[in-house]
Amino acid sequence: MSAKVSLAKRPNFLKAQLLAPFSARYRARLTLRGEPEALLAIATHIVLTRDHRLAFVKNSKAGCTTVAQVLYACDTGATFQGRVHDAKKQIAGHLHVRECLDALRDPKVYAFSFVRDPLARAVSAFQDFVLDRTNPGTRHHLPRLREFGWRPDTSEERQFDVFLDYVAASFAESELWTDPHFRLQKHNLALGTVQYRRICRLENYAAEMTRVLQESGVWRPELERLLTMRTNVSRARKYSPTEAQAARVRAIYAADYEAFDY
Incomplete structure (x- = not known):
């Protein structure tokens, strides 16, 4: 069986309709029905x-x-x-x-x-989720990252390679519903x-x-x-990607490099 990724959750409007009488959160969610999916992802x-x-x-x-x-x-x-x-x-x-x-x-x-x-952002997400493991969402991703070959006792270079494998697999599963941190x-x-x-x-x-x-x-x-003031800053020692890894980030995030002229 192929390794799976953890995606952000799409709104379930059937569930929202059933639970709306009992929950303000689901009543609010129900108001999104009919909105473009691009807006559902950021709502x-x-x-x-x-x-x-x-x-x-x-x-x-x-x-x-x-x-x-x-x-x-x-x-x-x-x-x-x-x-x-x-x-x-x-x-x-x-x-x-x-x-x-x-x-x-x-x-x-x-x-x-x-x-x-995009390269600085990818490294920041890697440090947050993989090296520092301080983001609340880490618990959803680490078990899946292990399936991709991640181990905390391997080199940071190897861990970043696995992280990029995971990001690429997430995009392949659903670009729009990939975790918003990456x-x-x-x-x-x-x-x-x-x-x-x-x-x-x-x-x-x-x-x-x-x-x-x-x-x-x-x-x-x-x-x-x-x-x-800067808040939620990762540790002072930053991971430095290899040239090959930087090239891979440019390929994975090519749409962002083009959209925002980086």
């Missing part, structure tokens, strides 16, 4: 400020935790202590999918996201379906985020200190 990965001025589409492993902290400060004037993606004072997640998608269609809402060099960024942004005011580059984070805040009209001087 729970949108952060909307409470004044509906900013809508941020998360692109995992491209600074989304850091950006979410800034948006939390825009909403509350404070820094969130803990995992900011669990913050209850922002409009985000499963209960607000309808409101968030509607905001992306509203020309008055400033919709934006960040992208990252899914193509063009799918994380629903590129071509969502109309963005700005798609920013993580490599120029402070300048790009300042521009977003200024153009959307929410800039306040006290937000400036947050633009030098």
Whole structure:
């Protein structure tokens, strides 16, 4: 039997219809019925400020935790202590999918996201899931990675090869429903379906985020200190791919290199 990958879950609307009378989460999910699949894949990965001025589409492993902290400060004037993606004072997640998608269609809402060099992003996901094993989703992938030949006592070079095998197999199974931490960024942004005011580059984070805040009209001087903070950063020692591995990443993520001109 061939090795299997762990994919993100597609919405099950039959299940949602059955459970909607008993669950606010499933009632919210049911409102997505009929939406394009590209939007279904990002519906729970949108952060909307409470004044509906900013809508941020998360692109995992491209600074989304850091950006979410800034948006939390825009909403509350404070820094969130803990995992900011669990913050209850922002409009985000499963209960607000309808409101968030509607905001992306509203020309008055400033919709934006960040992208990252695909090689740096792939290495970051590898460190997060395989070397550091700190991401909450690691438990879903490690058993599957073992089926692909991953072992923690082998060289980091060998482990990265296995990780790339796993990513390629995930894409072959379903490009759109691959885990968003290593899914193509063009799918994380629903590129071509969502109309963005700005798609920013993580490599120029402070300048790009300042521009977003200024153009959307929410800039306040006290937000400036947050633009030098980075959260959810992997360990200081970064894995350096071989030339062959870098070439393989360029092949796997060719669509992102083209879409975002990296």
